[in-house]
Amino acid sequence: MEKIYAIETSNLSIHYGNFTAVKEVAMKVEKQKITAIIGPSGCGKSTLLRAFNRMNDFVPGCHITGELLLHGQNLYGKDIDPVEVRRKIGMVFQKPNPFPKSIYDNISWGAKINGFKGNMNELVEQSLRGAALWDEVKDKLQQSAYALSGGQQQRLCIARTIAIQPEIILMDEPASALDPISTLRIEELMQELKKNYTILIVTHNMQQAARVSDYTAMMMIDDQRSGGVIEFDDTKKIFTRPGDKRTEDYVTGRFG
Amino acid sequence: MKEEALHPKTIAAQGFRQIDLKKKTRLSESVIQASLFFAGILSILITLAIVYELGKEALLFFNDPDVTLMKFFGTTKWQPGIGQYGIWALVSSTLVTSTIAILISLPLGLAAAIYLSEYASYRARSILKPILEILAGIPTVVYGYFALLFVTPILKSIFGDALQVYNMLSAGLVMGIMILPLISSMSEDALSAVPNSLREAAYAMGATKYEASVQIVLPAALSGIGAAVIIGISRAVGETMIVAVAAGAGPNFTFNPLQAAETMTGHIARISGGDLSYNSIDYTSLFAIALMLFLVTLVLNLVSQWVVNRFREQYE
């Protein structure tokens, strides 16, 4: 039987007008694993990640060529609904961006708009537990989410994402705005989450990629300033025996 | 270290030029700075002059033995010439016209702002925004013409004889159109100040554009929109020409928008436009009304600024 991946890309390119920002990416992302995308800044990591749940639709002039397949369906196919795509592929952003609502409403809002019919209180509790935040906020669910610390806000954003029960969670440098202790908690949480979800994470922090991920994609820009995946492999292999000289330079800090 | 210039000889002996770094008095600089300061402080003098002049004459009015606060706030007939001082006769009309204006301009202005901020493409904005700007630039006396000679006849065909030729409904409706651009542009500023990350978060959870705009962005911009509404109210209360032309030319305590009634501003315009002798009770009473207008709009403006400032800090 043919192996089914969580998500596959082939020949995926992302263009802004005439400029090709990301060129010809081919990746096969394993189910319930953490896949990290690393590379120097400006190489198109975030742009690539945002292609996975069609967030680039909102950037004027941005268009996609090639294929991005979720269980055989092309996410950019004509009959695909972007709202449905984003519901199945959630996202956590670089800076915590809770809604200016209560903690409870932050979690329940997504479920509500997506037609959730079960017990909302239970869902909120489950999601907060899932994001390891329950014990800290269970007595102040009606307080504004803005009252939480940065690390707590980011875990709230994760809780909000898992509340709508996606298949895949995209994380765009989720710990870059956080202190080391909060970062550690997020990393621990990711290990928990991968039991149920497939995670794709963009990070500029190589130690983080090495610590948390199972697979790593190394990106680099070419002489036309287009980014591309130059190596995609087991994280251990990338960090110990990289196949590409440029990867070796980058992971050992000899780059640039 | 000693702060003392070295002896000139010592300096010269070692081949240096003399350098004097002492403060020089630059007379022209000081004169200029003083006059600029005066220009800056003049705005405060203007405010003080407003408060002083309005206050002085208003005090003359309230010091008239015939005028009591009980009569002023407790009765509903206004005709200072014959001893009737019930301000409610004018306030009621101001309330009715302003309320109608806000009822029109708030939903329309807000909807227009949401469309411009969240939906419109760059091209659509560049066409639609100038239309609102033109609407904002039309002198209010022209709106008055429009209210009396266009809107009132249309209303007449709907309400028939129940509608008086001068009526608060027509004035209020047109005032709503006049305030619409103000509310829409301030609300649009508030909406676009909401960080994009919130929209992205909403989309990433599978929200449609409408759900993101109305359930996430709109509540986040609520205080800015509130400020816009307050400024809108302040503008409506202070607006003169539309009501002077179309609302009515006589104080009338009524809340029926189909009737004619004079607002505070309309009353000032009509009485001061006629022959008015200084030191008469008619004259001083106008200043009492103007003082009330000034204080009401001042409070509204301050509240609105406070709201806007607080709102701005929230996202920075």
Place this chain on the structure above:
Amino acid sequence: MNQQKDYFPEGDAFYASLRSRYRAAGIWQFIFLSALLAAIIALTALLYNVVDGAFGYIAYEYKKSPTEFTSTPINELTQEELLVILKDNLSAGAYKKLDTEQKMETRSQSDLLSLFMERLVRIDTKGTWSMTESLTRGAEIQAEVAEKYPKATLEFRSWLTPQFLVTPMSSRAEFAGVRTAILGSLWLVGIAILFALPIGTGAAIYLQEYAPKNWLTNIIQTNINNLAGVPSIVYGMLGLAVFVRVLETFTSGAMFGVTDSNGRTVLSAGLTMGILVLPLIIINAQEAIKAVPDSLRQAAYGVGATRWQTVWHHVLPNALPGILTGSILALSRALGETAPLIVVGASTFISLDPSSPFSKFTALPIQIYQWTTRAQSEFHAIAAGAIIVLLALLLTLNATAIMLRNRFQKRW
């Protein structure tokens, strides 16, 4: 953890709910757009209403036939002939009054012709019709007029003519023009800008370049924002109390030997307007000065310039287009303001051109107000004509401002 998974609609159920969500979204988008459509409709209706009023049929009769005064066809009357006719037929008092306004001999042929028509022939308007009525019900109107006023002449008239622009005020709508009002408005905004531009720019320079960050600066800034929101009629009351009354010897010109005037002069009104637009000018000038990059100031200080030298030689020249644009916008605000002028005491009827700051005055918006509130429909027609003139002036001003802004768009 996934025990509640079944509670989310999946597959077809989800798509059904998504469809209804999209439908709601579509309806709301249409509603949002409708608000803008409503604004467009309102603007169109307003402009249509004005244009509609400025053209249309008028039915009139002459009180006396021109042939009672002269046998020459009226279009061929010369200036001299008209002068004689007027002298012979007007009462001595009326003639003298006209002569003191402007020497009769110096008046133009068209001016005298209007006087002839206005004072002697005396037109009597039986009715006016809007442009739409005139175009759609032309035959009906003709029949109606022929029946009711058999002696009347019916003609399609444009109330907005070149003549309308250069004719002074008149008590008869048919002969009235906006010359006096336009000149009054020009005097008014001229005085306002002469007062407000230097002071406003000075205040803006002070606040942006000199003022320390302290409570006083804070108060000044808040105060300016507040002044911008004070109702214009309150400024009128301030003008009435200060310029018209307290400073009467100055504003009436008594100080300078002018005797025939009180404080209700174009100077009082202009200064009132100046104070009204001052906060707008300050705020705009501040924005313009703020936009000048700091690097420019540092460069100037770097070569040993004093603060004023820096401002005068570098900051101001670069901020000037912005300051001027803001001033033009303030001007157009002053041009359209009506309420303060009523309070300060614009003359209700005046046919004499303003000739000095101590003249009595009227202004375009004042005329529009007066004419709109008259009962006779012919006055509404000239009000519409005056509105078109006012809007055209405003359009010119704003177009200038936009051109200025585009021409000198930021160069850094």
